[in-house]
Amino acid sequence: RNVIEYAADSENTIEKDVTAYDFPACQIYCYGPLLHTVQMANIFRDSKTFVDMKLKKAPEKTIEEFDAFMESKNNTPSDDDVLQFVNDHFDEKGTELEVWTPTDWKENPSFLDNVHDPDLKQWGADLNAIWKDLGRKMKEDVSKNPDYYSIIPVPNPVIIPGGRFIEFYYWDSYWIIRGLLLSEMQDTARGMIENFLSIVQRIGFIPNGGRVYYWGRSQPPLLTAMVKAYVDFTKDDLFAINALDVLEHEFEYFINNHTVQAKGHNLVAYRDSSTGPRPESYREDVESAKIFDTEEAKEAYYSELKSAAESGMDFSSRWFINSDGTNTGNLTQTKTRSIVPVELNAILYWNAKMIAEFHSKADNVDKVQEYEAKAHKILEAIQAVLWNEDVGAWLDYDLINNKPRNSFVPTNLAPLWVKAYNISDSQKISTAVLKYIEENDLDTFPGGVPNTLIQTGEQWDYPNVWPPMQYILVEGLDNLGTPEAKNLSARWGQRWVKSNFEAYRETRSMFEKYDAEKFGGHGGGGEYDVQKGFGWTNGVIIEWLAKYGRELSISGNTDGAAPSKSLISLLGVATVALIATVAGRYIWRTWFK
Numbered sequence: 001r002n003v004i005e006y007a008a009d010s011e012n013t014i015e016k017d018v019t020a021y022d023f024p025a026c027q028i029y030c031y032g033p034l035l036h037t038v039q040m041a042n043i044f045r046d047s048k049t050f051v052d053m054k055l056k057k058a059p060e061k062t063i064e065e066f067d068a069f070m071e072s073k074n075n076t077p078s079d080d081d082v083l084q085f086v087n088d089h090f091d092e093k094g095t096e097l098e099v100w101t102p103t104d105w106k107e108n109p110s111f112l113d114n115v116h117d118p119d120l121k122q123w124g125a126d127l128n129a130i131w132k133d134l135g136r137k138m139k140e141d142v143s144k145n146p147d148y149y150s151i152i153p154v155p156n157p158v159i160i161p162g163g164r165f166i167e168f169y170y171w172d173s174y175w176i177i178r179g180l181l182l183s184e185m186q187d188t189a190r191g192m193i194e195n196f197l198s199i200v201q202r203i204g205f206i207p208n209g210g211r212v213y214y215w216g217r218s219q220p221p222l223l224t225a226m227v228k229a230y231v232d233f234t235k236d237d238l239f240a241i242n243a244l245d246v247l248e249h250e251f252e253y254f255i256n257n258h259t260v261q262a263k264g265h266n267l268v269a270y271r272d273s274s275t276g277p278r279p280e281s282y283r284e285d286v287e288s289a290k291i292f293d294t295e296e297a298k299e300a301y302y303s304e305l306k307s308a309a310e311s312g313m314d315f316s317s318r319w320f321i322n323s324d325g326t327n328t329g330n331l332t333q334t335k336t337r338s339i340v341p342v343e344l345n346a347i348l349y350w351n352a353k354m355i356a357e358f359h360s361k362a363d364n365v366d367k368v369q370e371y372e373a374k375a376h377k378i379l380e381a382i383q384a385v386l387w388n389e390d391v392g393a394w395l396d397y398d399l400i401n402n403k404p405r406n407s408f409v410p411t412n413l414a415p416l417w418v419k420a421y422n423i424s425d426s427q428k429i430s431t432a433v434l435k436y437i438e439e440n441d442l443d444t445f446p447g448g449v450p451n452t453l454i455q456t457g458e459q460w461d462y463p464n465v466w467p468p469m470q471y472i473l474v475e476g477l478d479n480l481g482t483p484e485a486k487n488l489s490a491r492w493g494q495r496w497v498k499s500n501f502e503a504y505r506e507t508r509s510m511f512e513k514y515d516a517e518k519f520g521g522h523g524g525g526g527e528y529d530v531q532k533g534f535g536w537t538n539g540v541i542i543e544w545l546a547k548y549g550r551e552l553s554i555s556g557n558t559d560g561a562a563p564s565k566s567l568i569s570l571l572g573v574a575t576v577a578l579i580a581t582v583a584g585r586y587i588w589r590t591w592f593k
């Protein structure tokens, strides 16, 4: 049965989660000799291009013709031969989609009334208009002939991230949906959430993005939070109540498929259930896997890479564990499956709390107790394994060396965002966390807080700064509620808005990531060019224009970053030298002349 047949089953109780074999299109786009031959021929600059192309003939027929083609070329076709085969059998990338103007788009959403600075107001209006560029609708043929496409059919149009990402991405959609709600586009937001609910009903979980080749992994599970955002904005409690079965299913899917043990507690870690290299970055993975001698070792490495992709942080020194147990090294030391990540556990705690809250709206007393108890267990585990009193933050846990990973990542503060701590400890945590921020010099970067303090060339490492991570930090500090934490939160939020504005003023573009070192600078590195658009970036800025718009002004636009500790010590040395020189001269003149 294919995904459409799953959808047609109205009862839709999912007995198992899907595998690649449930998607006939997977024999083209997820694994096998055709995928290998085309991706290794290096005919497209971006490996994602090929897996996004539509088939001209049914998958089985295409495979048959591919086998004949290989035989005719003695199994050694030239790159030009392969290109010819691709042109004969595939349509261009993206032909399955139409640009879609959201029907509920409004010219002057009320968040703009909160923005007083005229330049920022105009920028807010420009961002609101970008929703129209990022709207995509699937052509009817996709649901009639899903086997001809790698895209996963969904009932409603979507807002995409932009650039090379022309399909939905799971965690990106959380910030997109919040931005849509503030832009008064409730129908579009609801349509996207309904797409996700239908995907869980058909597939059992939400894949990384809207393509069959992402079938083996998810992304940070934010569907329940999307429903919560929708209900908070619309007060439509019934929407949440009706979604409960699906939300529970997704929650259980994560627990059942991601649980690991640490210090006697059950926690969750990212993982992937497919085999082989990432189809969308096939050649890159095969190349970097060359250092491994055996097929088994290569396979384990592919799994680590795909698990890192499930985290959304692909790739980063955050996931490196080298032989001495530290995170220096390179991509081939990626060991995602052996690291207990702070934010994934915090998000699951949050999901359990929100599911309990939705059940309480329906007076389902037993279910409220059940999910409160699940939340409590996760919180206990987070407290016992991840919170680190000495450091003043939560730390990922290394299951190979059985020790915390004391290295900065914004997710170390993710429990503040989802309130995964004892609220009565707020003052103590605030003191500890602010000391941690100070010690790591995190307030000194003009372009935002970097994702790590280690430079590896990977896109989720220094100096790149990512919108969802700024959001987690800023909202987390705000939630903490102490005056000091709230003050820092507002400064970081406003700095981010100003820096994004500076980049926009210079380039007229919104980027997927930015540069911590440069106020108004965009990010780079990793395996593809920096992308523009950009869904989550726009969502976060719209939210913070609404939040800070009355007090924000960009006249004399500067970062307001604190001087770094190294700069302070440099200034200190310079001051001492100056005083010594002046004093020396005085002594020389008065005593010796």
Ligand SMILES: OC[C@H]1O[C@H](O[C@H]2O[C@H](CO)[C@@H](O)[C@H](O)[C@H]2O)[C@H](O)[C@@H](O)[C@@H]1O
Pocket (backbone or CB within 6 Å): 048, 161, 165, 169, 170, 171, 172, 208, 209, 278, 280, 281, 309, 310, 311, 312, 313, 314, 315, 512
């Ligand atoms: O093609 C390489 C990788 O691209 C995606 O990851 C990046 O973009 C996503 C969309 O904005 C974002 O969700 C993710 O955090 C980024 O790292 C994709 O999600 C990966 O699976 C893929 O391998």
